[in-house]
Each structure stands twice: as structure tokens, then as C-alpha cells.
Amino acid sequence: MSLFSNITLGQYYPGASLLHRMDPRAKILALPLVMIMVLLADGTAGFIMSGIPVLLALLLAGIPPGTYWRGLKPLWAILLIGLAIQSLTYPGEKLWQWGMLSVSREGFILGMKLSYRLSLLILSTMLLTMTTTPMNLTAALEKLLQPLKKFGVPAHELAMMMTIALRFVPTLLEEAEAVMKAQQARGGSVSTGNLNQRLRASVALLVPLLAGSIRRADELAMAMEARGYRGDTGRTRLKQFKYRPVDIIVLTVLIALTIVVAADRWA
């Protein structure tokens, strides 16, 4: 069995929660609403209101908290650096001083706000990708972009490109592994030697990989054409999406909340 055979694409976490069962289109539409809300929020009331939908969704998704934690892990550094820069550079009432460094009260609060907003944004995006398969995501995106076709947005082509890219990631990884092994067998290695040697070795890996994918693309195009593919002229879809009451309710509530948060900010 291959090294990459158990790879799972994206972060999809299988489940049957309310969030999993929602129409992917509704989930995609909900994301910008949540984002606007989080970015508009100002003051305690606003922050609480914009946090509630995300927290509620986190609880409803039925995904163990550890999984979110692992998802956030690579981003902790960014959150902390953001907080540090804000509190160290923003002028204001000094909370704490050590030599040339001083933490201002205003800066610290600003930094905390920034971290709060960033983690809500990251968590809401994670929720979308964890509760929706990549396949449903692309199909829903295609459906949502459909009206923009009049303005020249290639909705179907974009979705088809994403589908094919997702489909071929494991295949290309397998091929990369094969090339790597073939080169190791002849004494080449990508993982040893100094930087220069490693760079050279990775060129020897990338060139056959690139040549291989061009050949694949050619054969795939031929196979698609043989099966009557001609863009989205006269094309129907197996997957049909249907908005259910829950989708409408969620979107309505989110729109209402966004308006309230916006009103709170400018009131």
C-alpha cells in the first residue's frame, strides 16, 4: 500500500449533525454574513452577538473540540504575534514597562479584539470545510455563481477545475512517491544534503511530475470528450440541492443579527 493511500482531502469530518445536513449553498452564504458581523462588531454587546452564532455552530456540528484545537494550532503564532505587536506599539496608558518595551492598555485591548475576531473568522471557515465535502462545496459554488455567468464568470469551468484538481491530488502524490523512490534507488535523495543539493534533487522530482501531469491532462481531456463533455451546454447535474426551512431560518437569523450588530456599531 502506498504511503499516501489514507490521505483525506480537505478537513471534512464525517457526521450527520444539523450543520452537516444543511444545504451547502446556505452554508456558503452564511459564511460572509458571519464574517461581516464579526468585522463590524464593536463594543461588548456587538462582540457577544457576533460570537454566539459561531459558538452555537461549533456545539451543533458534533465535532470533538480537540479537532478544532488541532485546526487552530498553526495559527496560534499569528494570533500571539498580532497581540504582541498591537500592545507593544499602540500609544496609551502604560500597563507594564520593561526597559524600552512598554505595553499600553489601549493596545492590549485592541490586540485582544483582533485575536477574538481572527479566531472567530478562522473557526467559521473551518466549520464550513469540516461539515461539507469538497464535492458538495464545488457543486454548491457552481450553483451560486450561476447567475454571474451573464457577466462572464465561468462558473461551471471553475467548479470543474476544482473537481479535477481535488480528484488528482492523491494520484499526483502517488506519482511523486514513485518518482522519489526511483531516485532514491539510484542514490538521489530530497531529504539529505545541504540546501543547494536538496533544491537540485527537488528539480529532478518536479520535472517528471510536471511532464506526467501534462500527459495526464491530455488523456483526461480525450476521455471527457469521448463521454460527451462539452462544457455546460445542455448539462444536467446528479446532485440537486434544495433549501429546507432550517436553511432559510438560519440565513434569516444571521441577516437579522448582522443588521443589529451594524446598528449597534453606528448607533
Next chain:
Amino acid sequence: MRVSNRKKVICLQGVSYSYPGTNNRIVLDNINLDVHAGEMLVLLGPNGSGKSTLARLMNGLLAPSCGQVLVDGLNTADDTSLWQVRKKVGMVFQNPDNQLVAATVEEELAFGMENLGFPPEEMMKRIREISARMQLDELLNFPPHRLSGGQKQRVAIASVLAIEPQALVLDEPTSMLDPAGRREVISELNRLKQSGKTVVLVTHDMTEAITADRIVVLVQGKAAFMGPPRECFSRVAWLQEIGLEIPPAAELARRIRGKGLVVPQDLYHVADWVEYLCQES
């Protein structure tokens, strides 16, 4: 089997082909060939003899440089009927990895039907039927990279059969598979043949060729032989001269004869041997 008075599904009339930009080097030279409904036609030939090119001419992936190809009466060179042609003649390719488009088996089976504008309910129905018939129902939610080579090729065959083409053209479908995958695909081909599907199989595997109703041997772009398998495999010296092997069972009979033993001329298949040996004892 008499096939001459049956309906012609694919009709090649004086077909020649040369790839553009190759100084008019002829790949196929004046081929006249009819594929009849319900027959299994095998295209044999050494590498570079034009087998794959001939297969690609049969559903309009390539248009002939000379002559014409008619599929159920439709000219493949006519752009307006090209999609009709591709609905009538399905095609399976050599590399199982490079012909699956979708993220799951279910979507793959739907792909051809989606292209041709089938309503979703009809697609569901056909996917259920075909996956049950070809024992793919448990794989419906699998992504292609979790399938074995043989399974991938069976999915490719199933997804072409889903649009119910009149004929199926397979371009060396087993040449990139391991022995187990090869057996899987061959038994699928035999089932297809028994169900009366029109099949054109491009191969250089002689054990696959022996099951054909008719064999066409291509040599340097010319149809050098056209006839039943037995007649084809009786021309041992000629086959070897053009670089084709003869089926193992026939080779065995030839060598035994070479040792001075008397065995009949027409043992081409393991089944022939079984019949012959059982009858002797």
C-alpha cells in the same frame, strides 16, 4: 456465426488517417470495415500499427483524413451530430487513472449522463441498476484513488454503459493492470459479450483475442487480415513474422507437434485442450 446480414453499427468506408504535422505519414491506409450489431470484434496489431487510431476514429475523437466513418448512419466528421455519435459509441481507455473525472464512483457513473443532459431521477435509477449489475454498489461513495486498477477499469466500463451506447470500444483496457485486475476486466468483457453488446476490443493479448467473433489484424495501417479467430491463429508463421505472439494454448499444440506427437490443428484455447484431452481418455 453469420453476422453479415445484421445491422451495421459502425461503418468505415475507405478510411485513411495521418496525424497533422507528421509530413502526411499514413497511420491508417484505406480501411474498409463494418462492425455489426452484437458482435465482438478484436483489433490486433503490433505497436504502431494504428489500432488505437482506428478505435478513436470510431466515435469521432478523430476525423478521417480520407473516406468516412458512419455510426448508425451518422457521419463522425459532421460536428452537428458528433454528440449523437458519442452517445452511440462509448469508449474505454488504457490508463484507468486518466479517464476517471469525478470525486466518487457515483459521480463518475453520472458524468456521461450529466453531459448528455439526463434528468436527475433517471440518472439515479440507472446508477442503481448498473451498480447492482456490475457489483459496484458498495463502492459508490469511494474516491477513485481508493480503488484497485481492475475496479477503476470496471467503473470506467460501467460509466460508459450507463448512457446505454449501441457499441463499446475498448482501447487496451487490460494492458496496465495486474493479473487479478486483468481477470476482473476480462470476465466483465465476457459478460458484455453474452449480453449481446457490440464490442470492439483493441488488444495485443492473444488470450483476449481468442474470444472474439471476428479478428482484424492491422499491419502498418493496413487491414492485413479479417476473419474468425481460428483462421487467424492458424497462420502461425505469418503472425510471428509481423511480431505477434500466438495464444499460449496454440503455441503448446505447435511445440508438441514439433516433438513428433500427433495433436489436432485447431487447439487454440484452454477449453479446446480440455475437450480434446477428455475425449481421448
